[in-house]
Amino acid sequence: MEAARLIEATRRALAQARTVRDVVVEAWQAQALAEAVGSHLAVHGPFEARAAARGLGEAGGRASGALGRAALCAGGLRAAQLTEVRDPWAALTGLGELLGExxxxxxxxxxxxxxxxVYWQCIEGIDAADETADRIGGLLRRLALRERGGAA
Structure with missing residues (x-):
């Protein structure tokens, strides 16, 4: 499944989350999605952005551990369905917005x-979302430099 569709599905699920467990599960789903998108771009993305994409994948992986894999619902990981990132800029922008939410x-x-x-798990999740969003910002800057023809 394309990254933008997975990001939108996660955004809808987060908006519909009504319990503490549901919110934590969706936070973990978002971090797992950041890991998957970063890992995908590290292999298939523009050469100049691959190191930054690898960093995004690693940050998403660390963050998902902080939120606790036990919180994952029986439905499985949405991120496992990622097959392509058609528009890296749009996917990363959407992912950054999702992490803010x-x-x-x-x-x-x-x-x-x-x-x-639960309080401290949430605080760790907030920190993780912030770190992952920072990585997305760095990756977007690299992509912007690439588009302008500058060195990263």
């Missing part, structure tokens, strides 16, 4: 929860 949702859960473990 994840951060906001996790803040809401952290503010409302009464369990310390």
């Amino acid at each position: 994840v951060g906001i949702a996790l803040v809401g859960v952290a503010c409302a929860c009464e369990e310390d473990a």
